[in-house]
Amino acid sequence: MRDEARRLDAADPLAAFRGRFVVAEEAGAYLDGNSLGRLPRAAAARARELVEREWGEGLIGSWNRGWLDLPARVGAGIAAVLGAAPDEVLVADSTSVNLFKLAVAALRRQAPRRRILTDDLNFPSDHHVLRSALAAVGGDPSADLEVVRSPDGVTVPPDLLLAAVTPETALVSVSHTAFKSAYTYPLAEVTAAARDRGALVLWDLSHSAGSVPTDLRAAGADLAVGCTYKYLCGGPGSPAFLYVRRELQEELENPVGGWFGAAEPFAFSLDYTPAPGLRRFLTGTPPVVSLALVECGVDLVREAGLPAIRAKSVAQTEYLIRGWEARLAPLGYALASPRESARRGSHVSLRHPEAGRITQALIAEHGVIPDFRAPDCVRLGVCPLYTRYEELARAQEALAEVVVSRAYEAYPEQTAGVT
């Protein structure tokens, strides 16, 4: 198994990218880049330059020497990753706050339609935010949020989702790639079908941006948000992006209007005139240090290119699934991700009744770091820019070992994971 892994690593066209990241420990396996991407070496240098030179020496003048442009400039880089135009993406706030802004804006545009359709694979924070958005337009946060249930806990057939779009549906909002199962919707197909029924689609791209291609312009996608600290390697809690199709930008109003989204922030007018284009979706002053670092990870994704990233991602998740089939299924692990790679993102979820304790044992005894998603999932994320096949082999050996040896029994019951 290790030999095959080493052969695959030796033939990996992206192998050199691993050296562009800080890798402190070579012996284990870091399979949680879908939760927090590794530190690009360039980001460590950029942080020093930004803090010590731009803040420490440049002081307030640095706003005019690049900081003011960061939300749009970093956004333009992400746009290239997402298949959007440069002026269709901004970086600002958290994914949840961005989702709130776009959901409220969309609901107001879509009146008198005012129901939101989502699914139960969507991230919990999205559910919370969508209810908040409904409340902000005078809707009923419970009754007006319709939740399509996944029949198998892993997938939602697009037809099932689309069948639930009614003339009252203002907005469909789902995760492109589901955080737990990695199930991935056909983005263009859902977008087109929803539009035919008069609904907008607001995608959460958190688990696909930087790993699954999304040709947003070709798909005519309306709205999207997503996080930058997973496959885009922006750093812990780095600010999120938002995408609005150019043709929609002037039709939408930021429901949390603030000075950075005003046409002339530094004219200090008490009246609010929204900036032309997408900048109107900024609100307050952005967290410059966290924001600037996002660019370093995005640059690496662009340099490698989504086709090569996606090819390796599919190959690595297939590798994990083959290994699961051969060695882990007999030990009680169930596959909780789609087998069809076209419908799968860049991680593989395995279900096991002892998933929580198994995860603890993997980390403590093997230096293998997946993550645990309550109640019973172990997620194995592959980030093609730095994940090696040998890490996947080690992880699978460890997943087998801790069950065979019952090593997990030494750990406390766990009901919740982290991030």
Add this chain to the structure above:
Amino acid sequence: MRDEARRLDAADPLAAFRGRFVVAEEAGAYLDGNSLGRLPRAAAARARELVEREWGEGLIGSWNRGWLDLPARVGAGIAAVLGAAPDEVLVADSTSVNLFKLAVAALRRQAPRRRILTDDLNFPSDHHVLRSALAAVGGDPSADLEVVRSPDGVTVPPDLLLAAVTPETALVSVSHTAFKSAYTYPLAEVTAAARDRGALVLWDLSHSAGSVPTDLRAAGADLAVGCTYKYLCGGPGSPAFLYVRRELQEELENPVGGWFGAAEPFAFSLDYTPAPGLRRFLTGTPPVVSLALVECGVDLVREAGLPAIRAKSVAQTEYLIRGWEARLAPLGYALASPRESARRGSHVSLRHPEAGRITQALIAEHGVIPDFRAPDCVRLGVCPLYTRYEELARAQEALAEVVVSRAYEAYPEQTAGVT
């Protein structure tokens, strides 16, 4: 003038704190700490540790080794500065987003009252956000926002503000210290009088936090927000704080509910149960790098103590006003800040019809950095942790020189400043 300044610097009990900051250039004057505070040396070290060790090496595990606690921990430090209890302050999002959350939460609690009272000295972004908050509760963003006009463009007599509180007023929201004139409301008096009339007060402490004492608990203050990148020296765009009086916390609901404010974020339940206490006002994942650096500046403010900071701040703004009276008033500069120090924050505004071009000449020819606030204000901010009297003397000499020599005429007309 320089001699007097040097004597005052030599006698300054806070003089040693300047060495705790990065000061690259000693020859000019940095009087814009009220816009962006200097870099604490500790923050430069903390940034390296956080990025290179905690992110680069600790990876996802760092969330459990301190990151998750940051919003509350940094908040508790700020609470000590503000005179609040440790569990009454959180750091999250931007000032504008926090203002939106607290304003909407307050409006919902105060129904059927639903008017907001503010003044025209308040920061423009606050006006924008308050209108957004009214829209989010079904109010009329124009008709339901009442704006008290300052009679002199510098102050708003508290009685004038309070006389406008009616039985329909849900919320009074003003800046404690006004961004342009530095006019400072008597916080306890306004809070008490508004409460007597059935209204809550939501203070924006951006220009007072860390420079003007605010004994929030003694005043029984209800709600506040504020920025951390001015006198708290948190770094460019560092996340903002929000304060909710303990007794109000469980009565208020976060109108942008997200996973970080849920009772158990890592249980990944689709149902939203708000966290007990103030944590419910978190929404998404916080920008860890920018957030963590805030602590370094706050620590310095706490170490020096607000009484000493305020004493030096008053002495330095008095020094500026004396100098203005003697040397700048005859040159056409008008004082646009209160003369009474009890009603003044930590900066002094001077009006001059050529303020924009004067500011350019000060920066380019004298290394003196104030800021320009359109249409006609030069702001001179003093940050007692690092501002020297000699800088103030230099600034006043330069303010005189560029007018006497008409040096400003070489610069282009300017209609807007920066940050």
